[in-house]
Amino acid sequence: MTVSWIDRVDALAGVDDATRALAATVPSRRLKRGTVVFRAGDEATAFFIVLGGRLSVTITGPTGREILLYEVGDGETCVQTTLALLGGRLYEGEAMVTEDAEAVAIPRVLFDRLMNESPAFRAFVFDSFGRRLTDVIHLLEKVAFVPIESRIAAMLLDRAGAGSRVEATHQDLASAIGSAREVVSRRLDALRDRGIVELGRGVVTIANRRALETIAAGLGDHVTDMGRP
Secondary structure, three states: OOOHHHHHHHHHHHOHHHHHHHHHHOOOOEOOOOOOOEOOOEEEEEEEEEEEEEEEEEEEEEOOOOEEEEOOOOOOEHHHHHHHHHHHEEEEEEEEEEEEEEEEEEHHHHHHHHHOOOOHHHHHHHHHHHHHHHHHHHHHHHHHHHHHHHHHHHHHHHHHOOOEEEOOOOHHHHHHOOOOOHHHHHHHHHHHOOOOOOEEEEEEHHHHHHHHHHHOOOOOOOOOOOOOO
């Protein structure tokens, strides 16, 4: 049996041989960091599955404020692409490669065929769509209900992992938590003044992890900022 990219996607392990053979006709491709995969207003021509690396999908409002909707990693798909292909809609956001990636772009005609003929592939598409939609709903909940200090703290802890260094600009962090850059900058300055973080050019270093964890859990002191998110 021919080994193809489909063997690297755990969620597609149960597809039949006919589906596997069709998938093998589509080669994977390498995408360099900074590559724009699609922009708002583009027509969807293919269904993307990321095999490695990472894409970030953002949406920009009329004021120029950018929000990170979600990221697409190993074995994942893009909900915007699914919406565009199934609903005949144009893209409303932009996808950019944020870590060198490998992905598969299944042409629209083949995507439609696989959806019609392969229950396993169809289940994969809708399961991925549901999980990604849940991520977007959680983002909306955070923007609406979680104080900005908690969102910043949680984002820094997530990106730092077991370390203490986060390579990100204030705009990167603002987009990730759905806020404005100037608001995030003020809050980071306040965290620095309290000795919780250290700030450098394009770098935030966690100086007091326990204090940051307390804030991320929503137990720290929060200062309002003129009602702005």
